[in-house]
Amino acid sequence: MYYVDPHIHMVSRTTDDYETLAKMGCVAMSEPAFWAGYDRGSVDGFRDYFRQLTETEPKRAAQFGIQHFTWLCINAKEAEDVQLSREVIAMIPEFLDCPNVLGIGEIGLNKNTKNEATVFLEHLELAVRTNQQILIHTPHLEDKFQGTRMILDMLVGDSRIDPSRVLVDHVEEHTIDLVLERGFWAGMTLYPISKCTPQRAADMIEKYGPERLMANSAGDWGPSKPTAIPDLILELRRRGHSEAAIGEVVYDNPVKFFSQSRRFDFIRPEQRNVRDQIELS
Amino acid sequence: MTRSAREVLEQEFLQVRAKTLEIAAFFDRLHAAEVSDIDHSQLDLLEQGCRILSDDKHDKAARVQLLFSRAYEADWREKFSL
Known part of the structure; x- marks a missing residue:
């Protein structure tokens, strides 16, 4: 089965992972900008990172017939430094016309502080001003419920924001209905320990239905599994879901959501010539 | 289902x-x-979580999640002056 991973951090993964993902049916992915495991010291550190996301990773992915898309921002953890955040936000437009940029993300909250909320609102302003889609990170563990509510307050409080162009990621059992009932897209992150298991994600698909719902691996430098979406596919098959129903969550929905971005130049796998794509990379 | x-x-x-x-x-x-010395609040949370597993109500996963969550305060924007 072909699938799209709408949230994965390939800068932290090996080229072998690209090959494995391609073998397992991954035909496209989107990579939001995130925390590198350390705080970057300057706006130029982010400029280099954005070059990696817009120049290097698309080429690495293309070697295996995978289309790579990306989202740009300063992540919630580093957003505690408001001055640096403002410098990064002012620099982001340099990259918004790159061919694989889908929008602003993953913006959000980490510890739900005033500084994080300030920078989140300034990212929203940039997205509105430049007509970008938005991908949102919701906090971890005990901060998730409170942070998700705060994020939704800020989004709903801005009438210029169209919920159908916003993906709120890392939803779990206590936040998914808050996101969906307000008209946003929701992403379930499949992690080995925190966030969601494939079994719990399957439960949520059964409870809420596939509409505006996606799953992702969020594979990164921490405990994570880049092949988590095939795990979910297998779980749904075990439960007796049809191939069409599974495909709606892992392929149709990401394509439908991303298609709202003018930069989503997606070539369906049946229309691709992988050899040409590899030769161009 | x-x-x-x-x-x-x-x-x-x-x-x-x-x-x-x-x-x-x-x-x-x-x-x-x-x-x-242990953090009794952590142990209390785990014991409360176990009680949710065996009670007769539904939505156990969401209720366990909320048990381990910080409370949301609707007036947070006023407190932050945002």
Whole structure:
């Protein structure tokens, strides 16, 4: 089965992972900008990172017939430094016309502080001003419920924001209905320990239905599994879901959501010539 | 749902049995360990979580999640002057 991973951090993964993902049916992915495991010291550190996301990773992915898309921002953890955040936000437009940029993300909250909320609102302003889609990170563990509510307050409080162009990621059992009932897209992150298991994600698909719902691996430098979406596919098959129903969550929905971005130049796998794509990379 | 209750139980019994044993063994380890200061609020949360598992109400996963969550305050924007 072909699938799209709408949230994965390939800068932290090996080229072998690209090959494995391609073998397992991954035909496209989107990579939001995130925390590198350390705080970057300057706006130029982010400029280099954005070059990696817009120049290097698309080429690495293309070697295996995978289309790579990306989202740009300063992540919630580093957003505690408001001055640096403002410098990064002012620099982001340099990259918004790159061919694989889908929008602003993953913006959000980490510890739900005033500084994080300030920078989140300034990212929203940039997205509105430049007509970008938005991908949102919701906090971890005990901060998730409170942070998700705060994020939704800020989004709903801005009438210029169209919920159908916003993906709120890392939803779990206590936040998914808050996101969906307000008209946003929701992403379930499949992690080995925190966030969601494939079994719990399957439960949520059964409870809420596939509409505006996606799953992702969020594979990164921490405990994570880049092949988590095939795990979910297998779980749904075990439960007796049809191939069409599974495909709606892992392929149709990401394509439908991303298609709202003018930069989503997606070539369906049946229309691709992988050899040409590899030769161009 | 694509499966009956009987199918869910039959297919997942061994997995859930194993997870139940893990929780039981954790409490055994805790009680067998040398007495020392512990964060009783954490232990209380775990014991409350176990009670949710055995009560007669639904939405157990969401309720366990909320048990381990910080409270949301609707006036947070005023407090932050945002």
